[in-house]
Amino acid sequence: xxxxxxxxxxxxxxxxxxxxxxxxxxxxxxxxxxxxxxxxxxxxxxxxxxxxxxxxxxxxxxxxxxxxxxxxxxxxxxxxxxxxxxxxxxxxxxxxxxxxxxxxxxxxxxxxxxxxxxxxxxxxxxxxxxxxxxxxxxxxxxxxxxxxxxxxxxxxxxxxxxxxxxxxxxxxxxxxxxxxxxxxxxxxxxxxxxxxxxxxxxxxxxxxxxxxxxxxxxxxxxxxxxxxxxxxxxxxxxxxxxxxxxxxxxxxxxxxxxxxxxxxxxxxxxxxxxxxxxxxxxxxxxxxxxxxxxxxxxxxxxxxxxxxxxxxxxxxxxxxxxxxxxxxxxxxxxxxxxxxxxxxxxxxxxxxxxxxxxxxxxxxxxxxxxxxxxxxxxxxxxxxxxxxxxxxxxxxxxxxxxxxxxxxxxxxxxxxxxxxxxxxxxxxxxxxxxxxxxxxxxxxxxxxxxxxxxxxxxxxxxxxxxxxxxxxxxxxxxxxxxxxxxxxxxxxxxxxxxxxxxxxxxxxxxxxxxxxxxxxxxxxxxxxxxxxxxxxxxxxxxxxxxxxxxxxxxxxxxxxxxxxxxxxxxxxxxxxxxxxxxxxxxxxxxxxxxxxxxxxxxxxxxxxxxxxxxxxxxxxxxxxxxxxxxxxxxxxxxxxxxxxxxxxxxxxxxxxxxxxxxxxxxxxxxxxxxxxxxxxxxxxxxxxxxxxxxxxxxxxxxxxxxxxxxxxxxxxxxxxxxxxxxxxxxxxxxxxxxxxxxxxxxxxxxxxxxxxxxxxxxxxxxxxxxxxxxxxxxxxxxxxxxxxxxxxxxx
Numbered sequence: 001x002x003x004x005x006x007x008x009x010x011x012x013x014x015x016x017x018x019x020x021x022x023x024x025x026x027x028x029x030x031x032x033x034x035x036x037x038x039x040x041x042x043x044x045x046x047x048x049x050x051x052x053x054x055x056x057x058x059x060x061x062x063x064x065x066x067x068x069x070x071x072x073x074x075x076x077x078x079x080x081x082x083x084x085x086x087x088x089x090x091x092x093x094x095x096x097x098x099x100x101x102x103x104x105x106x107x108x109x110x111x112x113x114x115x116x117x118x119x120x121x122x123x124x125x126x127x128x129x130x131x132x133x134x135x136x137x138x139x140x141x142x143x144x145x146x147x148x149x150x151x152x153x154x155x156x157x158x159x160x161x162x163x164x165x166x167x168x169x170x171x172x173x174x175x176x177x178x179x180x181x182x183x184x185x186x187x188x189x190x191x192x193x194x195x196x197x198x199x200x201x202x203x204x205x206x207x208x209x210x211x212x213x214x215x216x217x218x219x220x221x222x223x224x225x226x227x228x229x230x231x232x233x234x235x236x237x238x239x240x241x242x243x244x245x246x247x248x249x250x251x252x253x254x255x256x257x258x259x260x261x262x263x264x265x266x267x268x269x270x271x272x273x274x275x276x277x278x279x280x281x282x283x284x285x286x287x288x289x290x291x292x293x294x295x296x297x298x299x300x301x302x303x304x305x306x307x308x309x310x311x312x313x314x315x316x317x318x319x320x321x322x323x324x325x326x327x328x329x330x331x332x333x334x335x336x337x338x339x340x341x342x343x344x345x346x347x348x349x350x351x352x353x354x355x356x357x358x359x360x361x362x363x364x365x366x367x368x369x370x371x372x373x374x375x376x377x378x379x380x381x382x383x384x385x386x387x388x389x390x391x392x393x394x395x396x397x398x399x400x401x402x403x404x405x406x407x408x409x410x411x412x413x414x415x416x417x418x419x420x421x422x423x424x425x426x427x428x429x430x431x432x433x434x435x436x437x438x439x440x441x442x443x444x445x446x447x448x449x450x451x452x453x454x455x456x457x458x459x460x461x462x463x464x465x466x467x468x469x470x471x472x473x474x475x476x477x478x479x480x481x482x483x484x485x486x487x488x489x490x491x492x493x494x495x496x497x498x499x500x501x502x503x504x505x506x507x508x509x510x511x512x513x514x515x516x517x518x519x520x521x522x523x524x525x526x527x528x529x530x531x532x533x534x535x536x537x538x539x540x541x542x543x544x545x546x547x548x549x550x551x552x553x554x555x556x557x558x559x560x561x562x563x564x565x566x567x568x569x570x571x572x573x574x575x576x577x578x579x580x581x582x583x584x585x586x587x588x589x590x591x592x593x594x595x596x597x598x599x600x601x602x603x604x605x606x607x608x609x610x611x612x613x614x615x616x617x618x619x620x621x622x623x624x625x626x627x628x629x630x631x632x633x634x635x636x637x638x639x640x641x642x643x644x645x646x647x648x649x650x651x652x653x654x655x656x657x658x659x660x661x662x663x664x665x666x667x668x669x670x671x672x673x674x675x676x677x678x679x680x681x682x683x684x685x686x687x688x689x690x691x692x693x694x695x696x697x698x699x700x701x702x703x704x705x706x707x708x709x710x711x712x713x714x715x716x717x718x719x720x721x722x723x724x725x726x727x728x729x730x731x732x733x734x735x736x737x738x739x740x741x742x743x744x745x746x747x748x749x750x751x752x753x754x755x756x757x758x759x760x761x762x763x764x765x766x767x768x769x770x771x772x773x774x775x776x777x778x779x780x781x782x783x784x785x786x787x788x789x790x791x792x793x794x795x
Contacts, residue, residue: 051075051172051181053294053601055282057275060443060596063303064188066275069291074184078168082196084241085183086167088207091235094128098163102129102154129154131210132170176206177213190218190257200246201253204232218257226255271306273447273457274299277594294601299594300441300609308729309432309444313699314355316722317449318409320701321426322388324710329404330425333361338403348375355450357407357423365396370422372408380408386421425449429704431459431573432722434697434730437581438614438623440590443695444726445574456704463557463570464702468527468661469678469687469715470567473579474536475524476641476649477547481539483520485648486755486766486774489531491515491523496562507533507566510679510714519755521766524652525660527677529566536565550640551579552589567678576689577698581614583653583674584691586739587646588614588637612637643742644769650674650739651767653690662688664720668728672736675723677715682708686718693737695730699723748773756782 054069090097096104104127126134133153157166172182180186186206187195198206208216208228218225230251237247278297282290337343338361351359360372360380368384384390389399399422400406409423426449434444447457456462478487492514496505509515509529515522523531536544541560549555553576558569571579578592591611598607613623614637624635653674656662661677675690686701686709699722702709709718749763750756756779757763766773 051294052292054292055279055290055295055297057278057297057299059271059299059301059303059306061303062298065271065299065301065303065306066278068275068279070179072178072180072185072189073172073182073294074188075172075182076168076184076195078164080195081168081171081183082198082203084200085195085198085203085206086171087236087239087241088203088232089128089167089171089210091239091241092204092207092232093131093210094126095235095239097128097167100127102158103127103151126150127154128170129157129166132166132173133157135173135175136169174210175213176209177217178219199250199253200242201229201233201250202256204236204250205229205255205257208232218255222255222257225257229255270310270451271301271303271445272451273459274301274306274442274445274594276451276455277445277457277460281595282598295606296599297595298597298599300436300439300443300596301445301594302443305434305444305726305730306446308726309434309446310356312722312725312729313430313432313446314449315725316699316701316719317426317428317430318423319721320428320709320713320718321424326389326399327424327427329362329400329406330359331405332401333403333405335403338363344373345375348373351375351405352452354407354425354453357409357425360406360408362400362402362404362406364402365400368394368396370396370400372406374408380420381417382408382420382422383417386418388422390422425453427703428701428709429454429458430699430701430719430722431457431462432697432699432726433459433573433577434695434726435577435581435592436626436694437584437590437691437696438694439626440578440581440592440611440613441596441626442574442577442592442594444697444730445594454704458700458704459573461572462700462704463572464685464700465567465680466569466571466576466687466689467567467678467680467685467715468529468532469576469676469689470569471524471527471532471565472583472649472653472676473548473551473553474532474544474565475520475652476583476645477539477544478520478535479645479648480547480641481543483535483539484755484766484768484772484774485519485521485652486750486768487520488517488755489520489523489534491518491528491530494530494533505562517753519752521652521655524676525655527656527661532565533562536562550589551582552591553579567680573698573700576687577696580689580691580696580698582640583646583650584693584696584739585614585646586643586742587639587641589640590614590637610635642769644744647739647742647745648767648769650691654738657690661714661716662690662720664716665690665724665727668724668731670731670736672738673727675720677720679714679716683710683713683718684708686713686715688715688719688723690723690727692731693739694734695727697723697727699726744770746770746773750774751779754779754782 051073052069052071053073053075054067054071056064057066059065094104096106130150133150137153175181176183176186178189180189183206184195187193187198191198191202205218205225208231215221216225216228233247233251236242278299282295282297286293333347337347344361348361353359358374358376360374363371363373368390369381370387371379371381373379387396390396407423407425408420411419411421413419429448431448432444432446433442435442445459447459448454494507507529510527515528518528518531541562541564544564545555545558545560548558553571557571558564574592582589590613593609593611596609597605600606609627611627612635613621613627615621615623618624618633653676657665657673657675662675665673665675672692673690675688678687678689684702684706687699689698691697699719701718745767747765747767749758750766751758752764755774757774757776759779
């Protein structure tokens, strides 16, 4: 009995001790909770996460072209997240997520044992719920205090939200590197794809990022990222989320992060000048909220046309550069760097692709061959026919040497050995604007060779002299003031005396030749300066400026003297595109615009463009169908010149391409193209402006600092190739489109020497507005006089 009694007392003591320990533990936990609990959000407020969504800019066909904000986010609902993507995160971060109440006590015990045995806090035992609590409310400091707060918040989250809601919040909040917060943004940043288009390997790659986003970044460190991805795949296989076959396929898949979107991809898609225009506009509208309010802006840009514009501009500027002297390497690495594989790789890692040109380091030269190494494509060898500046008598060593940093351009050749050519970032710059003449919507815009090199947008911000590409506006003014396309003007030398003894102006034609009596049409076709000056003098500078300003070209940017006839005004390429649209759309002035729609973070439309369109009435107006808004008279653009005037000038500019300075466009094999070259003194500016009934495109080439581009670098040679490359691409397969001929246009046979109606048959056809063609009586009367007197009728 005594032994039994002693045993009972031991049990009672043990139970009392255990109860005391439990009481102490409960009191300790309660004390901790009472101390930290009031410092944290309560259950009623918890889980209401506010995401700062960036400003996103899209093309008209919804291709992302810009994203602005400190955080890249693209929130998704739980139902939009592929099941295997959820499984990948569970396998990587918290395999008991669906079972535990927010704190995984097994995981906590493992972490405690690891700390006791190693003295290191490498295993935190954090669940996905605890990680979410930290991301929502706490800092990243690794302290015991933070861990306690994490656990309290995790329990509160689990009491308020379902597991699916917690997982949705976590996958939208977690930081995954490259300023990407949440898997929606990460899928876009790393793979340029929506979340539901990722394969298993890519899903596992994203799931491996939370542990150390910088260390496991698949773009910056693909080797370590692959190791982490393979770990996630092993865990998914061990947990039964994937079978043997799927595991094998995924772990053998290459690392594809960055393809199609990274800085080092020479074929990437760009529209950064447009995106920057939108950014500035949005900040002007909404201030700093533009960066955090989740606004989405849809532009009028068409992605394929924008891509064609980028390609055409860069090809043109590189061709110009290849016609002139080699600038030399960008820099030279010392031999110790080139000979050390790790140092060389580090140097390559710090080099960035610009304008589609990838950086490369010269390893050696041998006669007319250069051997190089690149970061993304490894070693490359190019021969003499891939080196534009290497002529037959030169050796490659005269251009480059070992260690030189140069650029390579991708040619797209099917011959693998001919896919690259030596290139360099050109000093010359350019711009291209393409717009819909009926709505004013800008469909492509490039403001320079590479936005990363220069943010100055030459398509919008640069005001340059248009040279002879201005003459169509002057000739339109002439038609409005008594001239016809057949009017004879004397192309002969002229001297204008200034106020000083030696102050005189002796203009001449670019070709330095004189043509004598010339029809107005031929004056435009061959861009004769002396004809243009006489036309302007006849109608008056003031009258011309007043008329030309109707095209949307500001009067204060036009000089009030006869040099205006030679294009000494200053306009941006966008302004020129707006002006040429009047000829393309039968005489209406439309306002260029590039923003179509703005929605806020909740998807509500807060702005919808309703541009004025080129139509006489709302009935049968296709342009209204291309834009949003009610079909009412307020949507009709003002008519600024008669349709017959626009048609005749457009027809004269079709002759510019058929017979004149724009003959380079004949290679497109189309009959619906009108255009005009422009070249200023000393070839400082080169232009080509042209259109058909559905698209206006203006191209410009020149140096930012005014200086000559070199002999023969005219509009036809320097700017027209860019225009033809672009128009050839975007109009391929499309039917020809000439603005319709107005009913009041008639065709009359004329004598090409006199511009009068042809008598007794023969002659050439010319178009006139009805009632303005030369009459038989005028032709008979002029026959009584010699041609010199006929020319002097006007001049």
